[in-house]
Amino acid sequence: MRIRRTLSPAAAALCPADLWKGFEGFFAGERYLKKVEEELREYLGVRYAWFTSSGKAALYIILRALRSLKADRSEVLIPAYTCFSVPSAIVRAGLEVALCDIDAASLDFDSVLLPKSITEKTLCVVPSHLFGIPSAVESIMDICRDRGVFVLEDAAQAMGARRGAKMLGTIGDAGFYSLGRGKPVTCGSGGIIVTNSDAIARAVDRELSPLPLPGKARQAREYIKVAVMSLFIRPRLYSLPAALPFLHLGRTVFDTRFPVMRFSSMQAGLCMTWRRRLEAAMSVRRRQAEMFRLAIDAVRIPGNTSSATYLRLPYMTESRECRLRIFSSAKKKGLGITGMYPSPINEIPRIAHRFAGSAFPAARLVADRLITLPLHQYVRDGDRDEIARLLAPARPGETLSQIRRAERTMPGIAGREGA
Numbered sequence: 001m002r003i004r005r006t007l008s009p010a011a012a013a014l015c016p017a018d019l020w021k022g023f024e025g026f027f028a029g030e031r032y033l034k035k036v037e038e039e040l041r042e043y044l045g046v047r048y049a050w051f052t053s054s055g056k057a058a059l060y061i062i063l064r065a066l067r068s069l070k071a072d073r074s075e076v077l078i079p080a081y082t083c084f085s086v087p088s089a090i091v092r093a094g095l096e097v098a099l100c101d102i103d104a105a106s107l108d109f110d111s112v113l114l115p116k117s118i119t120e121k122t123l124c125v126v127p128s129h130l131f132g133i134p135s136a137v138e139s140i141m142d143i144c145r146d147r148g149v150f151v152l153e154d155a156a157q158a159m160g161a162r163r164g165a166k167m168l169g170t171i172g173d174a175g176f177y178s179l180g181r182g183k184p185v186t187c188g189s190g191g192i193i194v195t196n197s198d199a200i201a202r203a204v205d206r207e208l209s210p211l212p213l214p215g216k217a218r219q220a221r222e223y224i225k226v227a228v229m230s231l232f233i234r235p236r237l238y239s240l241p242a243a244l245p246f247l248h249l250g251r252t253v254f255d256t257r258f259p260v261m262r263f264s265s266m267q268a269g270l271c272m273t274w275r276r277r278l279e280a281a282m283s284v285r286r287r288q289a290e291m292f293r294l295a296i297d298a299v300r301i302p303g304n305t306s307s308a309t310y311l312r313l314p315y316m317t318e319s320r321e322c323r324l325r326i327f328s329s330a331k332k333k334g335l336g337i338t339g340m341y342p343s344p345i346n347e348i349p350r351i352a353h354r355f356a357g358s359a360f361p362a363a364r365l366v367a368d369r370l371i372t373l374p375l376h377q378y379v380r381d382g383d384r385d386e387i388a389r390l391l392a393p394a395r396p397g398e399t400l401s402q403i404r405r406a407e408r409t410m411p412g413i414a415g416r417e418g419a
């Protein structure tokens, strides 16, 4: 195996001081958890916030809570292109997955199809702020309100991003975030539930209180994983874990057997500096996205607005073949370009039978053509140049000089590893 500089697709940094806080967390009891919950409520401007073992556990808990409020409704309407964890949590909650196709330009629901996809069995609609691109939650709320349908925001990838004055995840009836690897803030794994509704909060509390806390052995294993990840996420070492297929890095799977637990005090310790980390990472990602916008064909970036806070930069290639060509060159050069979800949700083998005869062409197109570009602090000037060249081989000279000019007016963008 050759060790060579390789970028990870996403990287939320944890420094030794963060790891030390996690270690302290083992002995902190409820203290750290209470502190981060309170800080988070204040930051997001919500009345209720709870931490859980993962984003999918958070989704599962909210779905069960919503079902307890509307027992006669069993369908959950989601975008046909989203993370496989979403249908996994729905099936685990004993509910049915319903799909609506997306708009390939925004990755949000297709606004014409959405009202037609809601039925009298719909319990909730789950708009997803994929990559941090804001979904049009307010108009979805308008459609759902009259029909007694909840809106549950999937803000797994969008913590800290806003739509106007409001934080994504806090606009609908309830929302959730992920603290998993590669998310805006990570502690290895974790999730957050938020709501402003008293009735939903009571129902969530009923679901959460009987859940077990992870045992000390599980916490110790998680801690070691996080510590190792924080080291190997660096470009100088990332080629090692990236070459180990059993780690399944970056793979999205449909699996209903995930743990549903409360958040441990160790995880709360790892989150003690969440706000500083989130804001620092968002500012780097915004600048990186800005630089990419100048260097590549910006009309190919879904949801492209300068106000978007992307987690990774999505980019629609011209064709499936073009996408494969880019992957293969990027892999050789260690540029951190990856795909996102391998297929639309209706093609997941374990649930495909439910959607026989239905087509979701925009979701299919996005699955075929979408790639993501890394935006984290380890991406250097030269990496962006290489990526831009790979995406737009016909006019590299022009775009690169544009980048250089813009960079001079944008101090602070990472030119060094780890900056």
Ligand SMILES: Cc1ncc(COP(=O)(O)O)c(C=O)c1O
Pocket (backbone or CB within 6 Å): 054, 055, 056, 057, 082, 083, 085, 086, 128, 130, 154, 156, 157, 177, 178, 179, 180, 189, 190, 191
């Ligand atoms: C859009 C989306 N929803 C839900 C999840 C589930 O979060 P977690 O991995 O923390 O379970 C993810 C995580 O990858 C996600 O990207």
